Amino acid sequence: MTRRTLLIGxxxxxxxxxxxxxxxxxxxxPTPDRSPTPQPTAGSITPxxxxxxxxxxxxxxxxxxxxxxxxxxxxxxxxxxxxxDGRLFLAxxxxxxxxxxxxxxxxxxxxxxxxxxxxxxxDGERVxxxxxxxxxxxxxxxxxxxxxxxxxxxxxxxxxxxxxxxVDEKAWPFPAQxxxxxxxxxxxxxxxxxxxLDVRTATLAGSLWRSTDGDVDAVSTEPVQAAIAAAQQxxxxxxxxxxxxxxxxxxxxxxxxxxxxxxxxxSGADPASLSTWFPPSLPPDESTAPLGDLTPTIEGLxxxxxxxxxxxxxxxxxxxxxxxxxxxxxESLSFDRVLITVPLGVLKSEGLQFAPALPFGHRGAIADLGxxxxxxxxxxxxxxxxxxxxxxxxxxxxxxDETGPAIWHVVGGDALIRTWYNLAPVTGENVVVGxxxxxxxxxxxxxxxxxxxxxxxxxxxxxxxSSS
Ligand SMILES: Cc1cc2nc3c(=O)[nH]c(=O)nc-3n(C[C@H](O)[C@H](O)[C@H](O)COP(=O)(O)OP(=O)(O)OC[C@H]3O[C@@H](n4cnc5c(N)ncnc54)[C@H](O)[C@@H]3O)c2cc1C
Numbered sequence: 001m002t003r004r005t006l007l008i009g010x011x012x013x014x015x016x017x018x019x020x021x022x023x024x025x026x027x028x029x030p031t032p033d034r035s036p037t038p039q040p041t042a043g044s045i046t047p048x049x050x051x052x053x054x055x056x057x058x059x060x061x062x063x064x065x066x067x068x069x070x071x072x073x074x075x076x077x078x079x080x081x082x083x084x085d086g087r088l089f090l091a092x093x094x095x096x097x098x099x100x101x102x103x104x105x106x107x108x109x110x111x112x113x114x115x116x117x118x119x120x121x122x123d124g125e126r127v128x129x130x131x132x133x134x135x136x137x138x139x140x141x142x143x144x145x146x147x148x149x150x151x152x153x154x155x156x157x158x159x160x161x162x163x164x165x166x167v168d169e170k171a172w173p174f175p176a177q178x179x180x181x182x183x184x185x186x187x188x189x190x191x192x193x194x195x196x197l198d199v200r201t202a203t204l205a206g207s208l209w210r211s212t213d214g215d216v217d218a219v220s221t222e223p224v225q226a227a228i229a230a231a232q233q234x235x236x237x238x239x240x241x242x243x244x245x246x247x248x249x250x251x252x253x254x255x256x257x258x259x260x261x262x263x264x265x266x267s268g269a270d271p272a273s274l275s276t277w278f279p280p281s282l283p284p285d286e287s288t289a290p291l292g293d294l295t296p297t298i299e300g301l302x303x304x305x306x307x308x309x310x311x312x313x314x315x316x317x318x319x320x321x322x323x324x325x326x327x328x329x330x331e332s333l334s335f336d337r338v339l340i341t342v343p344l345g346v347l348k349s350e351g352l353q354f355a356p357a358l359p360f361g362h363r364g365a366i367a368d369l370g371x372x373x374x375x376x377x378x379x380x381x382x383x384x385x386x387x388x389x390x391x392x393x394x395x396x397x398x399x400x401d402e403t404g405p406a407i408w409h410v411v412g413g414d415a416l417i418r419t420w421y422n423l424a425p426v427t428g429e430n431v432v433v434g435x436x437x438x439x440x441x442x443x444x445x446x447x448x449x450x451x452x453x454x455x456x457x458x459x460x461x462x463x464x465x466s467s468s
Contacts, residue, residue, distance in 0.1 A: 036449040045457055045464060049171035049380040052452055053164070053178040056373050056445040060155045060312070061162055062345025063371030064179075064441070065101030066094035067269040068278040070239040072368045080365040081112065084358065086120040087318045087337055089113045091135040094344040094369060099281065101267060101372065103134055103163065103180045104187040110138025113339055118146050121337055128153060128325055128333070129305070130313045130352075131341035133161025134180070137301035139339055144304035151335070152305050153325065155312035158295075159302065162343065165293045166378075173429045174200070174291040176378040182287040193297055194290055202426035205286035206405035209258065210462040211412040219255040219409070221282040223247065224263075231276035240279065241271035254412035259283075261418035262409065264437035268372015273438075283407075291427065316340070317355040326353075345371040373441035377417070377456050381430040385422070386463050408432075408463055415459035416440050434459065 038047045055064045068074060074097050081095035091113035096105035117127065117139075125148055129136045132154035143150050158164075165175035182204070183190050194201060209216045224244065231243035240263075244251050251260060251271055260271050267280035274280055315326030316338060323338045342352055347366045357363070408420040417434040424430050434456055436444050447455060457464075 038453060045381075047379040047453070047457075048382050049168075050378060050453060050456075051166050051171070051176040051178060052377045052449070053375050054445060055162070055179070055375060056442060059351065060346060061343050062349050062351070063268065063343065064162065064374035064437075065268040065372050066344045067101060067267050067273070067280065067370045067372040068275045069269070069273050069368070069370040070242075070275045071237050072275060072278070072370075074278040076365040076368050079361040080369070081109070082359075082361060083116050083120065084362070085318065085320065087320075087323050088316065089117045089120075089337065089339045090341075090362075091139055091339060092131070092133070092341040092343060093135065101280075102187075103183065103190055106134035106180075107138050107189060110135040110341070111142065113341075114139040114142035117337055117339055118143065118148075121148060123147060124149065125336040126334075127151070127337050127339065128323070128335040129339045129341065130316075130325070131155075131161060132159040132298065132302060132307060132309075133341060133343075134163060134298065136161075136339070136341040137298045139341070140305040141301040141303070143339075150305040151333075152302060152307050153311045153313050153327065154307065154309050155328075157310045159298045159307070159309070160295055163294050163298065165295055167293050167295075172378070172380065173431070174427070175293045177290070177294070177433075178376055178378075180294075181376075182289055184281075184284055184287055191288060194288075194292075197292075197296055197300070199290050199292035199294070199297070201288050201290050201292075202423070203286055204289050204406035204421055204423075204426065207407040207409060208405040208463075209255065209409045209411050211254065211410075212462050213412075214462075216255060216411050219259045221259065223249060224256075224259065224282060228276045228279045237275050237277040239272050240274040240276055243276045244271065258409045258411045258418050261437070261440065262407075264372075264440065265374060265419045265435040266437065268374045268437050268441070269370060270438035273370060289421070289423070289426075313352060315353045315355065343371070344369055372437065373439075373445065374435065374437045375441045375444050376436075377434045377444075377452065379432050379434070379456060381432075384424060384430050385432065385460070410459055410462055413461070415461070416444055416455045417459040420460065420463070432460070 038050050055061045077095055077097040081090055083089050091109040093100055093105040096109045099105050127148045127150050129140055129152045132152050140150050140152055162179040164178045167175045209218050227243040227247035231238040241251050262283045264270050312328040313325050314328045317324045322334055322336055324332055324334050326332050404425040406422055408422055410418040417436045419435050421433040
């Protein structure tokens with residue numbers, strides 16, 4: 001079915017007149033995630049393949065993950081999740097107070113919002129979901145199972161949102177993941193689903209901390225945890241940076257700075273911005289990395305729903321009788337209820353217009369919560385970087401305990417990317433993944449491909465040097 005026939009099929013009914021005068025608006029386009037041809041770098045080492053994300057400029061994300069800025073109450077997320085007039089429902093990682101900015105949060109939020117909507121709806125109602133990311137797809141599966149007529153509008157020409165597996169067998173032995181990727185041990189539902197779909201995974205564990213002078217002692221997260229715990233006793237929220245300073249630590253000390261860079265790479269924000277009352281998760285000792293395409297997971301959840309790709313919603317008009325959606329192409333379509341899962345960055349930019357405006361509680365939450373920046377770069381080399389990779393058995397999940405540290409931390413110097421995952425020990429492939437967050441991610445995002453590649457190779461310097 002083409003997009004047009006699908007939309008016409010979905011459009012009959014409830015409050016179509018609300019947007020009768022809606023004028024067509026040009027659809028914004030996301031900046032494509034790039035898999036450019038690697039060019040020789042100034043440092044003479046050239047990868048065989050590289051891919052990088054550009055979430056900062058992607059108009060359907062406008063950032064990577066929500067975070068709680070210092071001074072903001074965690075209850076802002078509950079305020080954002082509050083249903084509006086029984087017609088509008090909100091999901092997405094930013095509405096989850098437990099572990100915002102994660103895939104688990106997206107799943108949980110989709111389950112919560114689907115439950116809220118289901119309780120408000122009569123059997124067989126027509127429901128729209130805006131966004132075919134993990135939150136929207138999770139909700140779609142539940143609502144379809146309950147017999148509602150579900151249409152999912154997705155702005156991009158692909159599903160998955162901030163989960164993006166780049167499948168290119170010529171460049172990559174397994175898909176390069178440019179968005180959500182690593183799964184914590186507590187994300188049992190996601191791990192079960194990957195197992196069910198036979199997606200190969202690897203456990204990434206063990207860390208190597210290195211400066212240009214050689215290996216340095218591993219930096220423990222305990223002092224950071226202690227500083228956060230002490231700051232939580234205060235009458236006012238303090239930033240993670242201020243908490244560390246108050247505890248006598250120097251956040252600029254190279255080892256601690258490398259640890260804080262990895263916190264920024266998972267939270268999207270720097271320690272000066274992060275709340276201690278509602279602190280980010282500190283990097284776990286180990287996580288699970290899917291080595292397969294994540295798209296089928298989302299596809300499976302969307303089964304039974306009508307899916308309309310390349311359909312950015314630009315306007316949501318609601319009253320007591322229903323909801324009307326304005327699609328950027330100029331069409332307007334009516335539904336009984338709508339579930340909105342667009343990223344916080346899109347809500348902040350007012351990329352979606354509401355009529356009437358959202359209640360103050362929602363607008364306050366959107367203004368107060370932060371949208372963090374995370375970018376990722378995947379590099380594949382023809383030769384091992386620092387050590388020959390051991391043979392692995394494709395059928396069995398390997399663990400880094402047997403094969404060497406998977407997480408590299410770059411200590412000192414002026415590296416832009418300080419956190420790297422070395423996939424060679426667990427896959428036998430010379431693939432490394434750099435993850436950068438906060439202000440460094442903004443700088444990285446602003447570089448052209450050649451400069452980004454050079455910055456990545458420069459950042460890897462301490463690890464490359466020791467191979468010679
Ligand atoms: C670089 C990076 C690394 C990450 N690493 C991890 C990790 O290791 N582990 C982890 O757990 N999480 C990680 N995350 C976070 C995780 O990917 C997200 O929390 C999760 O995927 C968000 O899902 P969502 O459904 O809430 O939002 P999204 O996936 O963003 O879905 C929202 C959807 O809405 C669509 N949309 C936007 N505007 C419109 C519109 N106007 N009309 C119609 N559709 C619209 C978007 O295109 C998108 O498909 C990472 C994120 C990034 C960016």
